[in-house]
Amino acid sequence: MGIEVLEVIKQASANPGRQVQEWKQRTGGKVIGFLLTDVPEELIHAAGFFPFGICGGSVRMDRAEVHLQSWSCSYVRNSLALALNGKLDFLDGLIVPLTCDSIRMVSGIWKHNRPLPYMGNYRLPMQVERPSAKKYLLGELERIKRGLGDYRGKDISEEELIRSIRLYNSNRNLLRKLFNLHECNPDVISNKDLYTVLGASMVIEREKLNRLLSELVKSLEDKTKKPVKKTKLYLSGTFINLPEILDYLDESGGAVVGDDLKNGFRYIEADVAETGVSPLESLAIRQLKKIPFAGYDVPSNPRRYNLVKEAQRKKAQGVLFLHLKYCEPENYDYYDNLQALEQAGIPSLRIETEFGETSPGQLQTRIHAFMEMVGGENNVREKEL
Amino acid sequence: MSEKKNFKTAALMKEMMRNYYAQGATAKEKGIPVAWVTAVFPVEILYAAGIFPYYPENFGALASARKVADKLSLYAEAKGYAHDLCGYARCGIGDVYATEHPVGEILAPDVIFCCNTQCGTLPKWFEAASRHYNVPYFLLDSPQIPDQPEELITDYYVDQLKEMISFLEEITGEPFDYGRLAEVLRLSNETCRLWNEVLDTSAMKPAPFGFFDACFHMAPIVTMRGTPEAVNYYRALKEEVDERINKGIPAIPNERYKIYFDHIPLWPKLRWLSDLFASHNCLVAVSQYTHSWAYSFDLERPLESLAENYTEEFVNRSFEYRLQLKMNFFKKYGVDGFVLFSNRSCKPTSLGLYDKRSVLNERTGLPGVVFDADMSDLRFFSEAQILARLEPFFEQLASSR
Numbered sequence: 017m018g019i020e021v022l023e024v025i026k027q028a029s030a031n032p033g034r035q036v037q038e039w040k041q042r043t044g045g046k047v048i049g050f051l052l053t054d055v056p057e058e059l060i061h062a063a064g065f066f067p068f069g070i071c072g073g074s075v076r077m078d079r080a081e082v083h084l085q086s087w088s089c090s091y092v093r094n095s096l097a098l099a100l101n102g103k104l105d106f107l108d109g110l111i112v113p114l115t116c117d118s119i120r121m122v123s124g125i126w127k128h129n130r131p132l133p134y135m136g137n138y139r140l141p142m143q144v145e146r147p148s149a150k151k152y153l154l155g156e157l158e159r160i161k162r163g164l165g166d167y168r169g170k171d172i173s174e175e176e177l178i179r180s181i182r183l184y185n186s187n188r189n190l191l192r193k194l195f196n197l198h199e200c201n202p203d204v205i206s207n208k209d210l211y212t213v214l215g216a217s218m219v220i221e222r223e224k225l226n227r228l229l230s231e232l233v234k235s236l237e238d239k240t241k242k243p244v245k246k247t248k249l250y251l252s253g254t255f256i257n258l259p260e261i262l263d264y265l266d267e268s269g270g271a272v273v274g275d276d277l278k279n280g281f282r283y284i285e286a287d288v289a290e291t292g293v294s295p296l297e298s299l300a301i302r303q304l305k306k307i308p309f310a311g312y313d314v315p316s317n318p319r320r321y322n323l324v325k326e327a328q329r330k331k332a333q334g335v336l337f338l339h340l341k342y343c344e345p346e347n348y349d350y351y352d353n354l355q356a357l358e359q360a361g362i363p364s365l366r367i368e369t370e371f372g373e374t375s376p377g378q379l380q381t382r383i384h385a386f387m388e389m390v391g392g393e394n395n396v397r398e399k400e401l
Numbered sequence: 402m403s404e405k406k407n408f409k410t411a412a413l414m415k416e417m418m419r420n421y422y423a424q425g426a427t428a429k430e431k432g433i434p435v436a437w438v439t440a441v442f443p444v445e446i447l448y449a450a451g452i453f454p455y456y457p458e459n460f461g462a463l464a465s466a467r468k469v470a471d472k473l474s475l476y477a478e479a480k481g482y483a484h485d486l487c488g489y490a491r492c493g494i495g496d497v498y499a500t501e502h503p504v505g506e507i508l509a510p511d512v513i514f515c516c517n518t519q520c521g522t523l524p525k526w527f528e529a530a531s532r533h534y535n536v537p538y539f540l541l542d543s544p545q546i547p548d549q550p551e552e553l554i555t556d557y558y559v560d561q562l563k564e565m566i567s568f569l570e571e572i573t574g575e576p577f578d579y580g581r582l583a584e585v586l587r588l589s590n591e592t593c594r595l596w597n598e599v600l601d602t603s604a605m606k607p608a609p610f611g612f613f614d615a616c617f618h619m620a621p622i623v624t625m626r627g628t629p630e631a632v633n634y635y636r637a638l639k640e641e642v643d644e645r646i647n648k649g650i651p652a653i654p655n656e657r658y659k660i661y662f663d664h665i666p667l668w669p670k671l672r673w674l675s676d677l678f679a680s681h682n683c684l685v686a687v688s689q690y691t692h693s694w695a696y697s698f699d700l701e702r703p704l705e706s707l708a709e710n711y712t713e714e715f716v717n718r719s720f721e722y723r724l725q726l727k728m729n730f731f732k733k734y735g736v737d738g739f740v741l742f743s744n745r746s747c748k749p750t751s752l753g754l755y756d757k758r759s760v761l762n763e764r765t766g767l768p769g770v771v772f773d774a775d776m777s778d779l780r781f782f783s784e785a786q787i788l789a790r791l792e793p794f795f796e797q798l799a800s801s802r
Binding site: 083084085087088114115117118120121122123124127128129137139141142143146147149151152155156159310313315318320341342344345347348349350351352354 | 481486520524526528556561720745752755760
């Protein structure tokens, strides 16, 4: 049963537009896309819209390059290319989280070239520890909530928002269970399948996703495979964008045990409190406490030390940096991240990729060599404990 | 073009900037904290608190103008900082690891202030610097404003200014002096007023002063607004420009066309670029860059007014707002064409220019062109490629008359 569910999810991930179009036809509802990933999807969902995560895809990039310089972020160029090539025609709206310069600038370019009925930015605070941050963020979330309500023609009620928060928490909880299953026994679900499911969770109807994930988790929990010793790795960067990388890890005996990726564990790590404070405040608190990423450093929990701490806690034998070419925030952090890892004696490998890239051939050799170095004899495939 | 006489005021500026850097060098001995700041930062508060503000961006511009950005960058690149990061940042980071310092050493900070109004690069660079120097870092966060200013943003910025003032009080050990702030704001207003009066003369036909002159004379408006020295300087510059008007001395010998230029110049090729325009009888009259420092503070409500002035800078505004701004400049200065510099070092001013070129052309009918290069690094400079863009533009200008 688990295998069949996994197939359904994988197909959704391979053709993200189809599910959402079917939903649109069936319900007559509206779809609000978002660039990854800090956007408070719960608000979109609470308004009755379908939150659709734009996760990149295979598309001709040249149409985007008329609008965006080739040295801008490839995730941003790829997303715009998808829109310009008609691959996102089902979108009724778009929310762009302003986390770096490329993404901040694409918002206006997108609006100019492919205007949608609802377009907005999510201007999350870039400092998160002073009292001003939370107060401002509450106002910003209120503004987005109001905007979505206006677009729907009816304010989002507190009950609606709480309902969506519960659903999303439940999604996240199931996805975390999946991560845990993988961590305890990587053979139960491979690196590639794990991240494929996570990606699919951004493009599948969230109610349906809960059913699929529940079934999947249950069937995997029932699997009684004997754990196999693998080489534990931590991933750090912005995105996992080439599934082949996960294949290379799978085939060389690597098991990802944690990450700080926007489309990885960082996406599901923190829940939104369902009680205690107002739902909007809960959303704000969640945002302020997310896993440190390259957008801004957090003085009380610097990213480089968080990286070391997490890698050690998860007993990772190495860190794989997944950087996008031209990603400035990651690049400014890299030297210090590397120093911190070296001081802690944790080996790492940095690989640089681009969305829209098609031949990751060389990466295989580099990843295999790294795996051999960090894992040593663990890497003999299928070696029993 | 070589017959063009330098402004007498240039000597005054050199002396003033020399003093400014000397102040920085001796600040530590005198127990004055050195703070790193960014160009679009409410430096008035630091001047009021008696802190010495130092501009790493200026260090980058200086290294770029002296054509050593690539050399300094190599030291940063050796540490893993990519050559496609901002040129100023690469100069600043590179100098830290350099064994040779062709433009002197970048001044080490005691505290780092930063603003993300301009871009996301400055915070990332300054975060890295705060780790390197092991000093406190304070970010004034400035979320993007769309077409109209928003109370949400102004309030957030005011809250942060208050947080910053408390932070400063801890550093200086003294209560913040709002009376002194009012005086600094008054001086800053006066500096901005004089600077913009000078810039406005570029609308005259022929004009005594143009964009390339402005690039030369802008250091004090960036670094020293809020000080009496800056007021004196721009008063002297204004007098000299008036004198040139009276004597009929133009900025370029045969001004036929006025050009709008976006944005920062190509520092290592400033003379080449200015000669190129002049040789086609084009006066580059205006740029949003040099016009960025046009603040007007209300002394009755200092923090609110600082928040409005600094968050509403064009670089923190929407696509459409920036189009309008450019068109307002076109109109005010009566430009005949526009040149947009797609600068690899600066995504917030460059991304969107490809579309803006065609929109501006459609809306105004003026010829315009985009070219790609880098403000700092000559490795990304191709004279042939730029000429291939600009020559047809000059021909278009000539045929439009």
